Amino acid sequence: MNILWRALSFLRPYWTTATGAAFSLLMVTAANLALPQIIRRIIDDGIQGGHLSTVLWGALVLVGLAAMRGVFNFAQGFWSEKASQNVAFDVRNMLYDQIQRLSFSYHDRAQTGQLLTRLTSDVEMVRQFTGMGLFQFINALLMLFGSAALLLWMNWQLALLTLATVPVVLAVLLRLISFIRPLFEQAQAKLGRLNTILQENLAGIRVVKAFTREEFELNRFRAANLEYLNLNVRALRLFSSSFPLLFFIFNLGTGGIVWMGGEMVISKQLSLGELAAFITYLNYLMFPLLMVGMLGAMTARAAASARRVFEILDAQPEVTERPGAIVLPPIRGRVAFEDVSFRYAGSEHDSLSHVSFVVEPGQTVAILGATGSGKSTVINLIPRFYDVTAGRVTIDGYDVRDVTLSSLRSQIGIVLQETVLFSGTIRDNIAYGRPDSSDEEVIAAARAAQAHDFITALPDGYQTVVGERGMGLSGGQRQRIAIARALLLNPRILILDDSTSSVDAETEYQIQQALEQLMRGRTSFVIAQRVSTVRSVDLILVFDAGRLVARGTHEQLLEESEIYAAIVHSQLL
Ligand SMILES: Nc1ncnc2c1ncn2[C@@H]1O[C@H](COP(=O)(O)OP(=O)(O)OP(=O)(O)O)[C@@H](O)[C@H]1O
Numbered sequence: 001m002n003i004l005w006r007a008l009s010f011l012r013p014y015w016t017t018a019t020g021a022a023f024s025l026l027m028v029t030a031a032n033l034a035l036p037q038i039i040r041r042i043i044d045d046g047i048q049g050g051h052l053s054t055v056l057w058g059a060l061v062l063v064g065l066a067a068m069r070g071v072f073n074f075a076q077g078f079w080s081e082k083a084s085q086n087v088a089f090d091v092r093n094m095l096y097d098q099i100q101r102l103s104f105s106y107h108d109r110a111q112t113g114q115l116l117t118r119l120t121s122d123v124e125m126v127r128q129f130t131g132m133g134l135f136q137f138i139n140a141l142l143m144l145f146g147s148a149a150l151l152l153w154m155n156w157q158l159a160l161l162t163l164a165t166v167p168v169v170l171a172v173l174l175r176l177i178s179f180i181r182p183l184f185e186q187a188q189a190k191l192g193r194l195n196t197i198l199q200e201n202l203a204g205i206r207v208v209k210a211f212t213r214e215e216f217e218l219n220r221f222r223a224a225n226l227e228y229l230n231l232n233v234r235a236l237r238l239f240s241s242s243f244p245l246l247f248f249i250f251n252l253g254t255g256g257i258v259w260m261g262g263e264m265v266i267s268k269q270l271s272l273g274e275l276a277a278f279i280t281y282l283n284y285l286m287f288p289l290l291m292v293g294m295l296g297a298m299t300a301r302a303a304a305s306a307r308r309v310f311e312i313l314d315a316q317p318e319v320t321e322r323p324g325a326i327v328l329p330p331i332r333g334r335v336a337f338e339d340v341s342f343r344y345a346g347s348e349h350d351s352l353s354h355v356s357f358v359v360e361p362g363q364t365v366a367i368l369g370a371t372g373s374g375k376s377t378v379i380n381l382i383p384r385f386y387d388v389t390a391g392r393v394t395i396d397g398y399d400v401r402d403v404t405l406s407s408l409r410s411q412i413g414i415v416l417q418e419t420v421l422f423s424g425t426i427r428d429n430i431a432y433g434r435p436d437s438s439d440e441e442v443i444a445a446a447r448a449a450q451a452h453d454f455i456t457a458l459p460d461g462y463q464t465v466v467g468e469r470g471m472g473l474s475g476g477q478r479q480r481i482a483i484a485r486a487l488l489l490n491p492r493i494l495i496l497d498d499s500t501s502s503v504d505a506e507t508e509y510q511i512q513q514a515l516e517q518l519m520r521g522r523t524s525f526v527i528a529q530r531v532s533t534v535r536s537v538d539l540i541l542v543f544d545a546g547r548l549v550a551r552g553t554h555e556q557l558l559e560e561s562e563i564y565a566a567i568v569h570s571q572l573l
């Protein structure tokens with residue numbers, strides 16, 4: 001119930017439109033309820049009383065009522081749909097905003113397909129509920145109670161006979177709703193699963209083909225698709241088996257009315273017009289009851305979807321700005337780890353334990369270590385992608401948790417291990433962090449990243465459009481664009497995660513020459529696989545299983561660290 005109220009609160013900004021829709025609906029209902037009374041007058045006073053003028057007037061009023069119903073029907077349909085479309089628009093934006101704000105740790109665990117389903121299909125369910133669902137529900141209740149009241153007013157004995165069927169119908173409907181709700185909830189979850197498989201598969205289609213796993217993936221998809229179908233069929237079966245039962249109960253009621261009402265008309269206790277009106281109201285009673293049933297199921301579905309939407313909206317970003325976080329002033333670039341330990345959410349062991357080091361402004365640091373030793377983890381903590389589990393990370397003496405995220409991250413240039421480019425031109429991609437940069441700045445950054453030459457060799461140069469993952473470019477080219485993108489920020493702190501691993505030795509040498517210049521005056525962290533990269537750096541940090549096991553320059557480490565000596569030895573061979 002709370003969930004539904006909360007979903008309805010999205011209508012608040014559109015209350016005028018919603019009120020207009022509700023008012024129109026009221027008028028439609030009023031016209032519907034008045035109709036049988038007019039017919040009763042036509043039959044009793046006009047036809048049976050022999051007054052043709054009453055019949056004519058009655059016919060005119062019927063036409064008038066129909067016109068009025070048409071106008072208000074249109075207004076109601078348009079306004080309620082408009083309000084609900086606006087709600088969907090807002091909810092999609094809110095979800096997107098929240099997804100942008102959630103931390104790395106949330107996205108580590110979230111499945112893209114599930115997020116997509118919530119943003120599309122679940123939002124649609126909530127929309128239908130806030131639009132059609134709510135209004136039709138009120139309409140149905142008004143029709144139900146209005147018809148019941150008019151029936152009781154016209155003839156209470158006959159009315160009670162009719163109304164006796166209502167509790168039975170309601171019982172059947174409630175049973176239907178209670179069974180169907182969990183099915184809908186499962187169906188949305190299955191749809192999310194289906195989308196996850198689909199999304200994963202599309203993203204990895206090359207791997208699938210390379211390993212000839214099409215058959216396997218197809219079966220996996222089919223299985224999930226079948227589960228989704230089965231759930232829907234089960235819901236459908238419940239639905240369709242309930243309705244004939246409802247109709248039967250109703251027809252029993254109609255039978256009773258015709259029998260008893262007919263007897264009453266014959267014995268002059270009831271007029272013919274009243275019997276006609278009675279039968280019409282009986283149908284009116286039937287319609288809203290079925291409607292309530294349908295809407296009950298729809299509401300159940302909306303509640304399930306709204307819960308999934310709110311689950312995202314209510315998720316707490318783990319990395320948040322503390323109240324009163326200050327804006328980090330322009331930094332010099334002194335980075336210090338003070339007894340830092342870190343464990344990923346849901347992980348069994350620390351990925352970093354008791355790591356302490358200091359990097360002075362302008363120094364270049366190389367981070368070495370076996371795969372999984374914690375290199376990427378170290379650099380993830382500097383822009384505060386994750387919060388430390390113990391200890392602290394400071395920049396120029398400021399704890400990174402005390403400053404605003406944007407002032408921190410905008411001063412750090414980062415090239416992540418996985419290169420992601422966005423669909424758009426190469427220029428747009430390089431200027432991603434500072435879209436207002438001039439062409440000269442973009443070109444300077446590209447030159448520094450050794451990307452300028454290959455970019456100008458492309459037919460469209462900087463205007464070449466790259467796909468969502470930069471298809472049409474080689475791995476090394478993509479990486480160099482990512483480096484240019486980081487350099488363009490002109491950051492005090494530059495972080496390169498494995499950024500030279502997928503270029504050839506010659507290009508690596510060139511990048512290095514350029515980077516050496518670029519790194520001058522910046523604090524730079526380079527995660528490198530090759531010893532050649534680290535010869536000339538100021539400080540080498542060697543990690544092993546989350547521990548900082550050795551530090552120093554190349555010469556120092558060669559003498560002091562067995563692990564380092566081993567790494568160098570293996571690469572020289
Ligand atoms: N998002 C995550 N959630 C849970 N555990 C993680 C996550 N990322 C990394 N880990 C774990 O933390 C440890 C360190 O990982 P990290 O990515 O820092 O390694 P790395 O030194 O960068 O390795 P590589 O050279 O392969 O990039 C590993 O044991 C890894 O399994």
Ligand SMILES: [Mg+2]
Pocket residue numbers: 375376377417497
């Ligand atoms: Mg890594």
